[in-house]
Amino acid sequence: MFQISLDGLIVLYLVGILIVVFLSMAYAEWRRRRRERRIRRNYVICVICDHVFEDDSGEELVECPRCGALNERTKILEI
Numbered sequence: 001m002f003q004i005s006l007d008g009l010i011v012l013y014l015v016g017i018l019i020v021v022f023l024s025m026a027y028a029e030w031r032r033r034r035r036e037r038r039i040r041r042n043y044v045i046c047v048i049c050d051h052v053f054e055d056d057s058g059e060e061l062v063e064c065p066r067c068g069a070l071n072e073r074t075k076i077l078e079i
């Protein structure tokens with residue numbers, strides 16, 4: 001077996017905790033971005049009446065439920 005000093009053990013412990021915290025934060029950020037991307041993909045803003053509605057059909061032209069205008073699906077930067 002190899003021997004390790006108490007200082008080395010404490011440093012190893014702290015580095016391990018930092019790695020776990022960093023990986024947890026990176027995973028949470030990845031999930032948050034994925035969820036936002038999915039939400040933005042399904043939301044459409046009507047160009048005629050500015051009505052925001054959800055459409056998960058995946059079609060490129062989407063009919064507005066309020067005014068009936070056809071809207072192109074574009075990326076929404078902010079909701």
Ligand SMILES: [Zn+2]
Binds near residue numbers: 046047048051065066
């Ligand atoms: Zn509309």
